[in-house]
Amino acid sequence: MPSAGNSVAATPAGAATSDFGRVLAQRERRFATLLLAPAFLALLVTTTFPLLFLVYTSAYRIDLAMPFANGFVGFENYAVLLQDSRFWQSLVISMVYTISTVILQVVIGIALALFVMDMKRGQGWFRLIAILPVVLSPAVVGMIWRTFMLAPEFGIVDYLAINAGLGSKNWLGDPTLAMVSVVVIHTWQWTPFAFMVLLASLAALPDDIYEAARIDRASAWQRFRRITLPLLRPAIVMVIIMRTMVALTAFAAIFTVTGGGPGTATEILNLYAYRKSFTELSIGYGSALAVALLIVTIIISAILFAIRRSK
Amino acid sequence: MKSYKPTRRTFLKTTTAAAALIGFGPAVLRQASAQDADLKPYQSAKINWRQAEGESITVAVIPASYFDNLISLEPQFKALTGINLRFEKIPPAQIRQKSVIDLTSKTGTYATHAADPMYYSLYAANKWVDQLDTYLNDASLTDKGWFNADDIFAAWRGANSVDGKLYGMPYDGEVTIQVYRKDLYQAKGLKAADTLEDYMKNAAAVHAPNDRIWGAALRGVAGAGQNMYIYPSLFREFGGEWFKGGKLVVNGAEAEAALAYYVDLMRKYAPNAASNWNWPDIADAFSQGTLGSYLDAHSSASVVNNPDKSKVIGKVAYARWPKGPTGKRVSSIWNWGFPINAAQSEKKKKATWLFIQWAASAETQARTAHKFAGPTKRSGANRASVWKDAEYVKLLNGFGDDFVKVAMEALQNDTDVDWRPRVPQWPAIGDTMATAIQSALSGQNSVKAALDDAQKRIEPMMRG
Numbered sequence: 109m110p111s112a113g114n115s116v117a118a119t120p121a122g123a124a125t126s127d128f129g130r131v132l133a134q135r136e137r138r139f140a141t142l143l144l145a146p147a148f149l150a151l152l153v154t155t156t157f158p159l160l161f162l163v164y165t166s167a168y169r170i171d172l173a174m175p176f177a178n179g180f181v182g183f184e185n186y187a188v189l190l191q192d193s194r195f196w197q198s199l200v201i202s203m204v205y206t207i208s209t210v211i212l213q214v215v216i217g218i219a220l221a222l223f224v225m226d227m228k229r230g231q232g233w234f235r236l237i238a239i240l241p242v243v244l245s246p247a248v249v250g251m252i253w254r255t256f257m258l259a260p261e262f263g264i265v266d267y268l269a270i271n272a273g274l275g276s277k278n279w280l281g282d283p284t285l286a287m288v289s290v291v292v293i294h295t296w297q298w299t300p301f302a303f304m305v306l307l308a309s310l311a312a313l314p315d316d317i318y319e320a321a322r323i324d325r326a327s328a329w330q331r332f333r334r335i336t337l338p339l340l341r342p343a344i345v346m347v348i349i350m351r352t353m354v355a356l357t358a359f360a361a362i363f364t365v366t367g368g369g370p371g372t373a374t375e376i377l378n379l380y381a382y383r384k385s386f387t388e389l390s391i392g393y394g395s396a397l398a399v400a401l402l403i404v405t406i407i408i409s410a411i412l413f414a415i416r417r418s419k
Numbered sequence: 420m421k422s423y424k425p426t427r428r429t430f431l432k433t434t435t436a437a438a439a440l441i442g443f444g445p446a447v448l449r450q451a452s453a454q455d456a457d458l459k460p461y462q463s464a465k466i467n468w469r470q471a472e473g474e475s476i477t478v479a480v481i482p483a484s485y486f487d488n489l490i491s492l493e494p495q496f497k498a499l500t501g502i503n504l505r506f507e508k509i510p511p512a513q514i515r516q517k518s519v520i521d522l523t524s525k526t527g528t529y530a531t532h533a534a535d536p537m538y539y540s541l542y543a544a545n546k547w548v549d550q551l552d553t554y555l556n557d558a559s560l561t562d563k564g565w566f567n568a569d570d571i572f573a574a575w576r577g578a579n580s581v582d583g584k585l586y587g588m589p590y591d592g593e594v595t596i597q598v599y600r601k602d603l604y605q606a607k608g609l610k611a612a613d614t615l616e617d618y619m620k621n622a623a624a625v626h627a628p629n630d631r632i633w634g635a636a637l638r639g640v641a642g643a644g645q646n647m648y649i650y651p652s653l654f655r656e657f658g659g660e661w662f663k664g665g666k667l668v669v670n671g672a673e674a675e676a677a678l679a680y681y682v683d684l685m686r687k688y689a690p691n692a693a694s695n696w697n698w699p700d701i702a703d704a705f706s707q708g709t710l711g712s713y714l715d716a717h718s719s720a721s722v723v724n725n726p727d728k729s730k731v732i733g734k735v736a737y738a739r740w741p742k743g744p745t746g747k748r749v750s751s752i753w754n755w756g757f758p759i760n761a762a763q764s765e766k767k768k769k770a771t772w773l774f775i776q777w778a779a780s781a782e783t784q785a786r787t788a789h790k791f792a793g794p795t796k797r798s799g800a801n802r803a804s805v806w807k808d809a810e811y812v813k814l815l816n817g818f819g820d821d822f823v824k825v826a827m828e829a830l831q832n833d834t835d836v837d838w839r840p841r842v843p844q845w846p847a848i849g850d851t852m853a854t855a856i857q858s859a860l861s862g863q864n865s866v867k868a869a870l871d872d873a874q875k876r877i878e879p880m881m882r883g
Contacts, residue, residue: 172523173843173880175545194876260692281639281694283863369641370694371858371869386516387643388847388880389541 159402165395172389185396195397197372198380199404205291205376206355212295213351214344217302221310222332224303235307238300246297250364253293254280258365280366283373290362290374294355302347309343310336342416349412356405377401458499460782464565466558471770472501476530478774479518481755482508484721484795485591486533488787489778496777502770511644515846522547525762530771533755534587535644536578537845543581544843548758551585554772566776570802574834578752581841588779591799592754594829595652598705598723599712600625601736601820603632611738615656615680618712618741622688625711634688635712636704637681640697641857643849648751649714650856651839653677656743661840667881669852670870676744678866682859694860706731714740716753717826718798720818735819739829750833754801781805789814844880851876 169181189195224234241249257265258279270276280286313336321331337344359378362368368375368383375383378401385394461468480486490506497504507529509517518532522542534542542548555561555568568576575589597618599611603625612618622634637649657680659673685693688711690704702722704710706729713719720737723729740748757775759768777783781802788797789810798815805811806827815823840848855873858864864872 172519172545173541173845173847188879260690276691278691278694281692281861283858283861286861367641369854369857370861371641371854371863373858373861373863383850387850389519390847390880 162395162402163399165392166399168392170391170395172391178392181392185393186400188393189396189400194372194375194380195377195400198375198377199400201287201372201374202356202376202378202401202404204287205294205358205374206352208291209294209298209355210348210351212291213299213302214347216295216299217306217347218340218344220299220303221306222336224307225310235304238303240300241297242300244297246358246360247364249293249297250361253289253361254365258289281370283370286366286370286373290365293361293365294358297361298351298354302351305347306340306343309340313339345412345416349409349416352412353405353409356401356408377404457495461499461777461780464562466560466562468500468773470559471766471773473503474767474770475503475505476767476770476774477505477507477528478757479507479509479514479529479532481511481514481533485787485797485799486755488791488793488795488797489590489783491793492783492786496774499777500770500773502773504774512642519846522760522762527760527762527767530760530763530767531757531775532760533590534579534758536575536587536752536754536756537643537839537841537849539579539581539586539758540841540845541843542758543584543586547761548586549761549768551588551759551772551775554759554776555585560769560772561776566780567804570781570804571779572754572801572803572830574752574830574836575754575756575801577836578754579756587756587758588775589754589756589801590778591797592801593716593718593751593799594753594826594834595649595715595740595751596717596825596829597712597714597738597740598720599736599738600705600708600710600731600734602734603711604736611736612712612741615653615741615743618714619680619684619688622684622711626688628690631709633690633693633704633710635684635714636689636693636696636701636710637685637714638697638701639685639689639694639857639860641853642697643846643853645697645853646856646860647839647849647853648753650677650681650852652714652740652749652751653681653743655749655835655838656740656745656747658743658745658747661837667840667842667848667877668874669848669855669877670867670874674870675866678856678859678870681856682866685860694857703728716751717822717829720815720822721795721798724818733819737819737822737825739825740833747835748829748833749835749838750829752834752836752838754799785811842881847880848877851880 166185167180167182169178169184171177220238224231227234244252255263257263260266260276260278260281263279265279266276277285279289317335317339318331321335326334357378358376359382362374362376362379363382366374368379377397381394381397381401383394384390384397388394480490486506486508493504493506496502514533515535515538518529518534519538519541521528521532522545539548555563555566571589572592575592576585579585579587579589597611599621604610604621607624609621609624612621618635624634625632626634638645640646642648654674654677657673657677659671659677661667661669690709693701696704698715698719699722701710701713701715702719705713706723706725708730717737720735723735724732726732740750742748757778759771759775763771779801781804784800784802784805785808788800788805789808791797796814798818800806800811806823812823815826839845842848851873855864855869858872859866859869863869
């Protein structure tokens with residue numbers, strides 16, 4: 109906003125007009141503030157305040173089951189958290205979930221983008237179909253996979269598995285398979301996003317470099333390794349950053365598909381915080397878990413942004 | 420003073436209105452008198468039903484036919500009391516959280532809600548709901564003789580009481596029983612299981628997965644109201660005590676034996692997917708003829724007898740829970756009750772109580788059960804007198820052999836108030852146990868490790 113004011117203030121010719129200019133600039137600034145205020149206030153009320161309140165809550169013991177024990181506890185919730193094996197377990201599950209889904213999305217996304225770039229016909233159709241999973245709500249995706257795709261005997265995936273000679277599997281009832289299933293579901297839904305971004309930047313790459321490479325008899329692999337990948341790097345890093353943040357805070361799909369189960373096999377940190385707060389009604393400790401997740405997300409994003417800036 | 424001089428317009432208006440009244444009057448009167456007959460059984464109660472006239476209350480219920488039947492009677496309640504009644508349907512998985520949020524924020528959004536009996540300890544500890552005895556004993560609010568609270572099953576009233584004080588009025592409930600295919604059992608010369616050991620043997624005998632028949636199934640999906648609805652019966656039958664020396668203990672030899680039985684039965688004789696099944700899935704599988712037996716709520720009988728879906732009508736029989744090694748049979752004590760939200764004005768509380776009294780009364784119970792006009796009648800009436808009504812018995816015995824006898828015996832002999840640990844921390848304990856049970860069922864953990872881990876997690880929850 110100040111830039112608008114400066115541009116006005118930069119025009120004065122004499123002393124009198126300079127005074128006038130200052131008044132004008134001030135007015136402009138005031139007007140800008142006025143315009144900004146509603147959005148700023150809305151942001152303050154809907155994000156900053158709840159966030160601060162969350163941190164505040166995490167310093168209290170708020171246990172609906174034992175109201176008499178409630179009160180300020182300082183960092184006790186965090187001390188308990190560091191000793192809580194289920195917290196560490198859910199953090200590990202969150203990490204496994206995030207890393208595996210992001211890698212799969214980027215790899216499959218690049219492969220699809222390269223494949224579609226070479227398509228002579230039907231590119232538009234392919235793009236249209238590919239984008240469909242992204243527009244679905246994760247909760248709906250969860251329900252579809254739970255009932256339609258993974259249900260033993262009747263689900264499509266299980267039917268394919270039986271026909272492939274693997275036999276009927278308990279996709280969501282076995283701890284390892286359940287983890288694989290939720291990773292696959294997330295990848296299925298969000299790879300198109302990576303694919304669309306990478307396809308767009310692939311289309312923007314200059315042709316002449318490839319021509320030069322071909323003249324130098326570079327193989328397809330060399331062209332990909334030495335030209336495509338380095339040029340795509342900014343887009344890939346961006347996709348990784350965005351997908352990591354979303355994967356770390358994923359909730360709806362896992363909640364509807366497994367609810368964190370079987371046992372705690374797919375209980376990511378987010379789900380654990382939810383369970384603690386709203387099922388077990390320990391709101392203080394649940395808030396501490398949510399703050400921990402926030403800190404983890406911030407650290408990881410900071411690292412990724414640092415990597416992005418480094419080269 | 421102004422003298423009244425009718426203009427042409429008012430004259431026309433008045434005549435039209437008069438003509439309309441003459442024309443439709445009898446119809447209006449007829450309807451009114453029909454309503455009078457509807458209201459007669461209620462008006463014999465010696466209370467003023469209209470004392471909270473004009474109040475509006477909202478009641479949260481779950482989407483289920485037994486509440487739909489009640490909702491359809493709302494016009495009668497309005498005519499009787501003049502209270503505006505609004506129902507809000509919330510799925511069972513969310514109703515507990517929503518009502519807790521409402522109660523803790525003291526907004527009084529829901530005057531009453533369909534409450535889980537295990538939550539009354541929590542409600543009472545926070546003084547979120549009123550004691551119902553105050554209302555029951557107030558002669559201006561309750562005609563004790565007419566309402567006859569003692570007629571309502573004692574087990575359900577007990578389940579809704581904390582330290583002997585009633586907090587929620589049972590509206591609809593259920594007991595868990597054994598449901599089995601008599602044709603399959605007869606073909607193998609089997610009888611309904613008397614003990615858990617027999618139950619396992621019966622499951623083994625009819626188990627033939629290659630012919631798409633599995634021996635038995637129990638709820639496997641994690642949840643305080645799912646697998647933690649079945650496991651407590653096993654735990655108690657194996658001799659488990661929730662409280663040892665005032666301390667909540669969930670592990671130990673009895674617990675391990677009970678959970679091992681659960682895991683064994685599910686692994687050997689239940690379909691693979693059953694570890695993620697809730698009762699509707701089990702009832703569906705049973706009605707498709709793929710299950711030999713299951714242990715679950717008696718109310719699931721209406722699903723396995725649904726003429727549109729079921730392939731096993733006429734082949735279903737019932738028996739009580741099999742006895743455990745201790746010789747005890749332990750059924751569930753489940754009922755949806757109505758508490759009174761304490762965060763309301765006195766007049767609203769009166770309106771709420773009138774609603775509760777109306778809904779739990781013998782007349783409304785009958786009108787939502789055998790006297791209900793629609794196709795889905797209830798099977799969970801809250802009173803012994805309704806269960807003895809010949810029409811009700813006839814309706815329920817249509818579900819299969821011995822249905823009413825078994826359900827009544829289970830209700831009267833097999834219910835156990837300490838079936839689950841009744842403490843304010845139940846939501847946390849229920850969830851922790853449900854997760855532990857599922858981790859054992861799915862093989863993520865051994866039985867012992869799952870229970871020991873649950874114990875480790877539950878201990879700090881109980882510390883004040």
